[in-house]
Amino acid sequence: MDRSSRPRSRRLAPFVAVAAAAALTLAGCSSGSGGKKAEEEAANPAAGKAGTPRMTVALVTHQAPGDTFWDTVRKGAEAAAAKDNIKLIYSADPNAGNQANYVQNAIDQKVDGIAVTLAKPDAMKGAIAKAEQAGIPVVGLNSGLSDWKKLGLLEFFGQDESVAGEAFGNKLNTTGAKKIVCVIQEQGNVGLTQRCDGVKKTFKGTTETLYVNGTDMPSVKSTITAKLKQDDSVDTVVTLGAPFALTAVQSVGDAGSKAKVATFDLNKELVKAVQKGTIEFAVDQQPYLQGYLAVDSLWLYKNNGNYSGGGEQAVLTGPAFVDKSNVDKVAGFAAKGTR
C-alpha cells in the first residue's frame, strides 16, 4: 500500500520546481522588443453620439467561431451601434438552421431591427418572413446578393463573391500569371467556392483547386508545399483568407518554388506582408463597412425612413484591392483590427 503513497509526495516536487522557475522568469525576463509595449494605442474610430431614443438591433451571421473576418464585421457593427445609441445583440452560427433560430430569438426579444447574412437563403426564408409579419425591418449583409430582394429585405450591403472572384482573375491577368492554385480552406463552403469559380471565369491561364484542412495550420502548410512540388509550373497561389496567405508564403519557401501569393481578405499581419512585398495583393470586401452600414441603415430607416440603394440596388462594399501602391494608407487602420 505504501508504494502508491510514495509517488504522491515525490509527485509534488517537480511542480514546485517548475512553479518557482516560472516565477523567477516572470520577474526577471522582460522582452526588449515587440509585445504590447510596442503596440500603438488602439481605439475604434469614435464619432459623436446620436440623441435619438435607445433602440435594439440584432446582427445574426453565419460566422464560424474564431474567424478574423467576422470579428471585423462585428467591430464595424459595434462602432455604428455606439454612435447611434443602439443596443447591439450579436449572435452567429455556421449551421443555417441554428442561424434561423437566432433570428427567431431576435423576433421574440422584440428588437427594432435585424441585420442578417444569407449564406443559405432558403433556410432563412421562414424566419425572415416572421420578422416581417412582426413589423421588424430586416436588412442583409455580406452574402445573399442574389436573394435579398426575393426575401423582401429592405437593403443589402456586401460584395458578390463571384464578382470579387472575377475582379481577382482580371487583376491576375495583369500580373502575367499563367497557372494558379486556388486554395479552399473549407470544402463545400458556398462563398469560398464562388470566389474560386469567379477567378477561374476571368483568369486567362489555368486554374486548379486545392482543398486544405483550415483548422490545422501545419497541415495547410504541408499540403500547399506538396501541391507546389507536384506541379512546378504553378506561378501564383491564391488563398481565400489572410492567415492562409501567410502560411502559403512559408510553403512557397519550403517547396523552393518561385510562385507568388495573392489573397482574398485582410488582417494586420497580411498588410505588413504586402508592405514587405511577400504577398502581391489582397482583395478587400471591407467587412467593417458591411457591419457598420447594416446597423447604421436600420437607424436611418427608423429615424428618417431612408433606404440605402433606394431599395432597388445592393450597396457594394467591394472588391477593393490592396497592393503596394495603397497599402500604407490601409496599414494604420489594419493595425487596429478594423480593416
Added chain:
Amino acid sequence: MSMAQQAEPAVGGSPAAGPKQTDGRTARRPPALRVLARPEVGVFLGAVAVLVFFLITAPPVRDGSSMANILYQSSTIGIMALPVALLMIGGEFDLSSGVAVISSALTASMLSYQLTVNVWTGVIVALIASLAIGAFNGWMVVKTGLPSFLVTLGTFLILQGTNLAVTKLVTGNVATDDISDMDGFDQARKIFASSFDVGGVQVKITVIWWLVFAALATWVLLRTKYGNWVFAVGGNKDSARAVGVPVRFTKITLFMLVGFGAWFVGMHNLFSFNTVQSGEGVGQELIYIAAAVIGGCLLTGGYGSAIGPVFGAFMFGMVQQGIVYAGWNPDWFKAFLGVMLLGAVLINLWVQRTATRR
C-alpha cells in the same frame, strides 16, 4: 505485480511455454507468426503498402524533399498521437487534445505579448497550463469514475469557448498578435520549429522530436515499471489496483502526458506561424485517436504500442499529402482519405487475425 506482467504486450498470445510442455495447446508458435502478432506489424505493412502505392502513382513523392514534407505533416500528428496512444493503452480517451494544442499556443503567445516579457516565460507558463489541464482531466476521471469520453468532451467544449472568449477579451481580436520580433523568439523557434539540412533536403526538427519521443515512449512502455502500470490499468483496473498498481497516479500522469504533447505541438504552431487563430484545432483530436487506433492500439485499452502510432501517423500524413502529389481531383479528397484509411485498418486487422489464429 504478476498481473501487470501478464498484461504486458501480448507477444505470443500464449504464456511462455517450457520446452517440455509440447502437447499442442501451449506449443511455441513459429517465429514469423509471433512477429506478426505484435501490435505494430499490421500498421507497418499498411504504411509500406501506402508508401509503395504512392511511390508508383505519384512521381513527385520519389523526391527527397517531398518525403521531408510528408514526414513533417506526419510528425505534427505523430507527436500528439504518442501520448494519446499511451492514454488509450491505459484505458482512457482525451477528446480535448485537439483544442488543448491551441489553448497552449494561445497562452504562451498572449502572455508574452501582453506583459512584454521574454517569450520563454510564455512557453513555460503554457507548459504549466497544459499539464494542469491534463491533470484536471485525469483527476475528474479517477475521482468521479465517469467515462473519460464525457469528462473530456466537457473540457473540449470548455477549452473551445475559453480559447475564443479569452483571446477576444485580451487582444480585442480573434487571433493573437505577432510575437516574432520579441526576445527569445529566435531561440525558441530553433527548438520547436526550425529545419536542418540532410543531403540537400530541408528536414523539419519536429520529425526528430517525433522519433525521439517515440523511442522514449517505447522504452517506458516496455522496460519500466510505469510501462507495466499503463498496460495493467488499461487491461483491468480493479485487478491492477488489487496487485498494488497506483491506478490514480498512472491515469492522471497519462492525461498530463497528453497535456505535454499538446504543449509541444502548440509551441510548434506558435513558433512556425508567429500568430495563433483561436478557432483552430477542432477535429484534430479525432485524427490523433485515428492514428493511435490505426497504429494497433485497442479502443478498449490494455493493448497497443508506441511504435504503432508512429506508423499510423505516417500513414495519415502519407495519404493526405500523397493525394495532392498524385494530382487527383481534389473534390474527392476526403473520400480518398477515408477509403485509404479504412483499407489500411482492414489490412491491419487481417494481419493480426492471421497471425494470432492457431
